[in-house]
Amino acid sequence: MLNIKSGLLCGLLLIPAVSHGQNYPVKPVRFVVGFPPGGTNDLVARALGQKLTEQTGQQFIIENRGGANTAIASEMFAKTAAPDGYTIILNAPGHATNPAMMKLNFDPMRDFSFITIAAESVNLLVTHPSFPPRTVKEIIAFSKPRPGEINYGSSGVGSTVHLSGALFEYMTGVKWVHIPYKGAGPALTEMLGGQFSLYFGNMPSVIGYARQGRLRGIAVTGSRRSSAAMDIPTVAESGIPGYEVTTWYGTSAPAKTPRDIVDRLNSEILRALKSPDMQARFKDYGADAVGNSPEQAAAYVQKEIDKWTKVIKAAGIKAQ
Numbered sequence: 001m002l003n004i005k006s007g008l009l010c011g012l013l014l015i016p017a018v019s020h021g022q023n024y025p026v027k028p029v030r031f032v033v034g035f036p037p038g039g040t041n042d043l044v045a046r047a048l049g050q051k052l053t054e055q056t057g058q059q060f061i062i063e064n065r066g067g068a069n070t071a072i073a074s075e076m077f078a079k080t081a082a083p084d085g086y087t088i089i090l091n092a093p094g095h096a097t098n099p100a101m102m103k104l105n106f107d108p109m110r111d112f113s114f115i116t117i118a119a120e121s122v123n124l125l126v127t128h129p130s131f132p133p134r135t136v137k138e139i140i141a142f143s144k145p146r147p148g149e150i151n152y153g154s155s156g157v158g159s160t161v162h163l164s165g166a167l168f169e170y171m172t173g174v175k176w177v178h179i180p181y182k183g184a185g186p187a188l189t190e191m192l193g194g195q196f197s198l199y200f201g202n203m204p205s206v207i208g209y210a211r212q213g214r215l216r217g218i219a220v221t222g223s224r225r226s227s228a229a230m231d232i233p234t235v236a237e238s239g240i241p242g243y244e245v246t247t248w249y250g251t252s253a254p255a256k257t258p259r260d261i262v263d264r265l266n267s268e269i270l271r272a273l274k275s276p277d278m279q280a281r282f283k284d285y286g287a288d289a290v291g292n293s294p295e296q297a298a299a300y301v302q303k304e305i306d307k308w309t310k311v312i313k314a315a316g317i318k319a320q
Contacts, residue, residue: 024085024261028059032077032089034070040202040285044119044249045090047281051272069094069158069319071104078106083254085261088115091250093160096304100312101158101319108305112252114297115265118273120248121287122222123164123200124207125235126215131197136219136238139198140172147175151196155184158319163308164200164221164245166315171240191215202247203228204286221245228286248304249287250297262294 031049035041042064049060065073070092081087095108125136133139143150154162157180169176179196181187184205191199192214199206200221207228210217219235220226223244235243251269253262272278273289282289292300 022260024264025056025058027086028061029085030063030081030087031060032063032065032073032081032087034065034067034073034090034092034094036066037064040121040204040247040287041090041092041249043285044282044287047278047285048118048251048269048272051275051278052268055268055271068102069098071098071102074098074108075104075106077254078111081254083113083256083258085253085257085265088251088253088265091248091252091301093163093247093304093308094158095250096301097158097163097308097312098319099305100309101317109298109302111255113255113257113262114294114301115251115253115262116269116292116294117248117250117290117297117300118269119282119287119289120222120246121285122203122220122226122246123160124203124210124220124226124229124232125164125168125198125200125218126191126206126210127198127218128191128194128196129213129216130194131216134216134218136235136240139218140174140239143172143174143176148177150174150198151177151179152198152200153179153181153187153191153196154200155187155202156180156182158317160245160247161187161200161202162317163311165198166317167243167245167311168200168235168240170311170314171243200245202286207286227283227288247287248290248300250301252297266294 031045033042033045046062049062052060065076074095077089098104099108133142152165162180165178188205203226206215209215217229217232219233219238221235225234270291273291279289
C-alpha cells in the first residue's frame with residue numbers, strides 16, 4: 001500500500017501545474033485611466049478595452065480617475081489593486097515626469113508590472129506666421145541673442161506640450177518665456193491671435209491650422225516623421241540630434257502579478273494592435289500603434305524617467 005501511495009504521489013508531482021494565464025480572464029477586468037473622459041488617453045483606453053473585450057469574451061471596464069497628471073490614479077492602483085490581472089492601468093508620460101515634480105506615495109517602477117507600450121503620438125512645433133524664422137536652425141539663431149524676449153505657450157505646466165519646449169531650451173541653450181494655459185483650447189486661441197510665437201501642440205489639435213496656413217508647421221517632436229505630416233521633418237533631423245518627445249500610452253498590471261498573466265495580456269494587446277480597425281482608430285486620434293515586450297516597456301519607462309528628471313530639475317519645473 002505504501003508503495004502504491006508513493007507511486008501515485010510521484011505521478012501527481014509529474015503532472016504540470018495549470019498556468020494562471022491559460023484560463024485568464026474568467027471575469028471582468030478594470031481598466032484604470034488617470035484622466036477624465038473624452039481626452040486622447042481615454043479614447044485610446046476605450047478603443048483598446050473594446051477590442052480586448054471582443055477577443056477574450058470578458059469585459060474590460062474603463063474607470064476614470066483624473067487628477068495630478070495621473071498621480072491620483074497611479075497611487076490608488078499601486079496601493080489597492082490586487083496582483084491578479086483583474087485591474088490594469090493606462091500609463092502616460094505623467095508617470096515618468098511626476099517623480100521629478102512632486103512627492104509620490106508609490107514607486108513608478110517597483111509598484112508596476114509593465115505589459116507593453118501600446119501606442120504613441122507626437123507634438124508639432126508650430127509658429128505664428130508673423131514670427132520670422134521658418135526652420136529649427138533659424139529659430140535657434142533668432143532666439144539666442146534675444147533671451148527672455150520670445151514667448152512659447154502650453155496647455156499646462158508639466159504637459160508634454162510644455163516639456164517639449166523645456167527640452168528644446170535645455171538642448172540648445174535658448175531662453176524663452178513659458179506661458180501656461182488651462183488646457184489646449186485656450187492656448188490655441190491665444191496662439192492663433194498672435195499672443196505668443198511658438199507652440200509644441202499635440203498633432204491632432206494643430207495640424208489642421210498648419211495645413212490652412214494659419215500656423216506654420218516647423219518640425220515634429222518624435223524620433224521619426226509623423227504619418228499625419230510626412231513632409232514636415234523631425235526636430236532631431238532639423239538640427240538637434242537626440243531630441244525626442246512622444247506622448248505614449250502604456251499598460252501595466254500591479255507589481256507581483258504572475259508572469260503568465262502579464263504575458264497573456266501582452267499577447268492579447270499585441271493581437272489587438274495588429275488589427276486594421278484598431279490601427280485606423282488610433283490614426284484618427286493622431287496616434288500610432290506600437291506594441292513591445294514587458295521588458296522593453298519597463299526599459300522605455302525607466303529611460304523616460306531618467307530623461308525628464310534631468311530636464312525638469314534643470315528647468316526648475318514644479319507641479320502647480
